[in-house]
Amino acid sequence: MSSVFYRSSLPYPVAVRAEGPYLWDSSGKRYLDGASGALVANIGQGRAEVAEAMAQAARTLAFVHGSQFSSPALENYSARLMKFLDFPGYRFWAVSGGSEATESAIKLARQYHAERGEAQRYRIITRRPSYHGASLGALAASGMGARRALYTPLMNEDAWPKLDRPDPHRDGAQDAEALRTLIASLGPETVAAFMAEPVVGASDAALAPASGYYERVAEICCESGVLFIADEVMSGMGRCGTPLALRQWSGVTPDIAVLGKGLAAGYAPLAGIAASDEVYRTVMDGSGAFRHGFTYAGHPVSVAAGAAVLEVLEGEHLVERSRELGARLLEGLRDLKTRHPQMLEVRGRGLMLGVVLGDPETGESYAAPGLAARIGKAAFQHGLIVYPGSGAADGVCGDHLLLGPALSLTEGQAGELLEKLDAALKVGE
Ligand SMILES: Cc1ncc(COP(=O)(O)O)c(C=O)c1O
Numbered sequence: 001m002s003s004v005f006y007r008s009s010l011p012y013p014v015a016v017r018a019e020g021p022y023l024w025d026s027s028g029k030r031y032l033d034g035a036s037g038a039l040v041a042n043i044g045q046g047r048a049e050v051a052e053a054m055a056q057a058a059r060t061l062a063f064v065h066g067s068q069f070s071s072p073a074l075e076n077y078s079a080r081l082m083k084f085l086d087f088p089g090y091r092f093w094a095v096s097g098g099s100e101a102t103e104s105a106i107k108l109a110r111q112y113h114a115e116r117g118e119a120q121r122y123r124i125i126t127r128r129p130s131y132h133g134a135s136l137g138a139l140a141a142s143g144m145g146a147r148r149a150l151y152t153p154l155m156n157e158d159a160w161p162k163l164d165r166p167d168p169h170r171d172g173a174q175d176a177e178a179l180r181t182l183i184a185s186l187g188p189e190t191v192a193a194f195m196a197e198p199v200v201g202a203s204d205a206a207l208a209p210a211s212g213y214y215e216r217v218a219e220i221c222c223e224s225g226v227l228f229i230a231d232e233v234m235s236g237m238g239r240c241g242t243p244l245a246l247r248q249w250s251g252v253t254p255d256i257a258v259l260g261k262g263l264a265a266g267y268a269p270l271a272g273i274a275a276s277d278e279v280y281r282t283v284m285d286g287s288g289a290f291r292h293g294f295t296y297a298g299h300p301v302s303v304a305a306g307a308a309v310l311e312v313l314e315g316e317h318l319v320e321r322s323r324e325l326g327a328r329l330l331e332g333l334r335d336l337k338t339r340h341p342q343m344l345e346v347r348g349r350g351l352m353l354g355v356v357l358g359d360p361e362t363g364e365s366y367a368a369p370g371l372a373a374r375i376g377k378a379a380f381q382h383g384l385i386v387y388p389g390s391g392a393a394d395g396v397c398g399d400h401l402l403l404g405p406a407l408s409l410t411e412g413q414a415g416e417l418l419e420k421l422d423a424a425l426k427v428g429e
Contacts, residue, residue, distance in 0.1 A: 018045035021406040021413055023385075031380070032405075034417050035387040039201065039234045039352065039404035042262035043312045050267045050308040057304030066297045077303040077310075082274060084310060085236075085243050085257070089277035093290070094270065094298040094306075098233035098260030099133030101271040102195075105256045106137050107292045109193035109227045112279050115286030118225070121192040125182060125226075128162040129203035129392050132195065132231055132258075141195060144203045145395025161186055163194075165204060168347070172212030172249075180220045188224040193256075198246040201234035204392045205354025205400035206347050214249035221255075227279070230254035233271065234352065237262030238313055238407055241323030241350030248349065255279055268305035269296070318407040322350040325409060329353060332418040333403075340425040342371065351407055356392070357399040365398040372399035378427040384420035 006012060013025035021044050023031045036042060043050075057073055064071050078092035093108075095101050106124055113121035126132065128143030139148050140155040143162045148155070163182055166175045183191050198214065200207040221228040235245035236259050246252050256279060260271030283290055296302075313319060330353060333346040341360035348354050357372055358365040369390035376388035392398030405417060 020044040020046065021409055029383060031383050031385050032413065032416055032420065033385045034379070034403050034405050034421070035385050036404050036406055037266060037385075038261070038387060039239060039402070040261045041266040042237060042239060042407050043265045043309055043316075043318060044406040044408045045266070047267075047308075047312060050265075050305055050312070053304045053308035054268060054301050057301045061300050063300065064298075065295070066293060071298070071300050071303075073300040073303045073307070074298045077307045080307060080310060081263075084314065085274060086247075087253075087257070087274050087276075090274045091277070091280045092272055092274050094272040094303055095294050096269040096271060096296045096299065096302065097133075098258070098271045099135040099138045100294055101233065101258045101260050101273050102133040102138035102141065102231065103135055104292060105195065105229050105231075105258045105273045106141065106193070108256060108273065108275060108279065108283070108290060109229065111287075111291060112227065112282050113192050115282050118189070120189055121225075123159055123161055123186060123191045125161050125163055125179070125186075125191060125194045127165055127196050127200075129165060129395070130197055130200065130231075131202040132197075133233075142203070144391060146391050165200075165207065166209035166213055168208060168210050170210060172210035172214075173216040174212075175209060176213045176216035176220065179217055180224075183220065183224050183226060188226065191224065191226045193227040193229050194221055195229035195231055195258075197231045197233075197235060198244075198249070199235040199240050199349050199352055201352070201402065202387070202389055204398075205356060205389060205402045206349065206352050207354065207392075208245075208347065208349055209249075211249060214246060214252045218252045218254075227255040229256045229258060231258045233258055233260035234404075235349075237265075238319035238322050239350060239352050239404065240348075241319065241326055243319060245349060245352075263309070264302055264305040265309045267309060268299075268302040270299075270302040270306050313407070316408065322407040325407075325411070325414060326350040326353065328411070329403070329414050329417070332414065336418060336422055336425065339422070340429065342429065343425070348403075351404055351409070353403040355401040355403070357401065365393040367397060369397055369399055372401055374427050375401060375424050379420060379424035382420045382423050384417060384424065386421070386424075 130143040132141045257274045264270035337343040344358045345356040372388035387402040
C-alpha cells in the first residue's frame with residue numbers, strides 16, 4: 001500500500017522522466033504535456049544548465065533566513081527579473097508558490113494603506129470567475145465557486161467584493177466602468193486594491209478583455225486611491241507572448257504584480273511579487289518592515305533556478321516564440337473548431353490558449369458540467385495532457401479547456417498536440 005496522500009482516489013500513473021514537453025510514466029507510456037503541468041514547465045524539462053545552477057547554489061549557500069540575510073543569488077536574480085519585466089525601481093519579494101505570492105500582495109496592499117493613515121481601506125476587489133490561489137486569503141479573493149464553497153464560513157465576504165467578468169466582445173473601456181460603479185457603491189475609502197488576472201487562467205480558459213479595459217481599470221484605481229494588483233502567476237513570464245501579459249493593454253503597469261509558475265518553470269518552487277517603489281518606500285519609511293514572511297522566502301536554490309530559466313527564456317527568444325507559435329496554434333484550434341461543434345470559442349494570447357465548450361444548438365454551456373473532464377481524460381489516454389475546467393458560466397457550469405505547452409515547443413510537436421486533441425474531442429460528440 002502506498003503511503004502517499006494523493007489528491008484524489010484516482011489511480012495515478014507514476015511519472016519517471018521528462019524531456020522538453022514530454023513525460024514518461026513507469027509503464028513507458030509517453031505524454032505530450034499540452035498544459036506544462038498547470039502552465040508551469042515553460043521552458044520544457046530536462047535542461048542540464050538549470051539543474052547545474054541549482055546544484056551549484058545548494059553547494060555554495062543552501063539556505064538563509066530572510067529575517068537575517070540577503071544573498072548574492074537573490075540580489076542578482078531580483079535585479080535581472082525587474083529588468084526583464086521592465087519594472088524600473090520595483091522590488092522583488094520572493095516566495096515559494098503562487099498562493100503565498102497572492103497572500104503577500106494582499107497583505108502588502110493592506111499595510112501600504114495603513115502606513116498612509118488610511119487603515120480603513122481593507123477590501124480587496126477581484127472578479128468572478130477568477131483564481132488567485134488555494135490558501136484561505138487567496139481563495140477568498142478567488143471567484144471560483146466550486147473551489148471555495150466548502151470554506152466560505154471561514155471567510156468574511158464583506159472584505160472580498162466581486163466584479164463581473166469582462167466581456168471580450170464589448171468595448172473594453174466601457175466594460176471597465178463597472179469597477180468605478182462598484183468602488184463608488186462600497187465607498188472608495190474602504191477599498192485597498194483591485195486584483196485581476198490580465199489573461200484569466202484556470203477559471204475561464206484564457207479569457208482576455210478587449211483593448212481599453214485595463215487602461216481604464218488603471219485610471220479608475222489611480223483616481224480612487226486603490227492599488228492595482230495584476231495576478232500574472234499564469235499569464236506572466238512570456239506565457240502570453242510578452243514578459244507581462246498586462247502590457248498588451250497599451251503598456252499598462254500595475255502597482256503590484258504577482259508572479260509564479262513560469263518563474264522557475266517547475267525546476268524549483270519559486271513565486272513572488274514585484275512592488276512599485278512608491279509601495280515599497282511607503283512601508284519602509286513608515287513602520288520600517290513588511291509585517292509578513294515565510295521561512296523559505298528567497299530560497300537561494302529556487303532563485304538560482306529562476307536565474308537559469310530566465311537565461312534560457314532570453315537566450316532562446318522564447319517570449320517571441322510564444323507569440324509566434326501561439327498564433328499558429330490558435331489557427332490550428334480554429335480549424336479544429338470547424339470539425340467539433342461543441343468547441344464554442346477558441347481564444348488566447350501567445351501560448352496561453354483556451355477552448356470554451358458547450359451546446360452547439362444553443363451556443364450556451366451545458367446544464368451540467370463534465371464535458372471538459374471527459375475530454376481531458378480521453379486526451380490523457382491518447383497521451384496528451386490538457387487542463388480541463390468548469391464553472392466559468394455560473395460557478396458550476398461552463399466547461400473549458402486550457403492549453404499551455406512549453407514555450408520551446410516545436411512546430412512538429414504543435415501538430416502532434418492538435419492531432420491528439422482532435423481525437424480526444426470526439427468523446428463529446
Ligand atoms: C492566476 C493564479 N494565481 C495564483 C495561483 C496559485 O498558485 P499556486 O498554485 O502556485 O499556489 C494560480 C495557480 O493556478 C494561478 O493560476
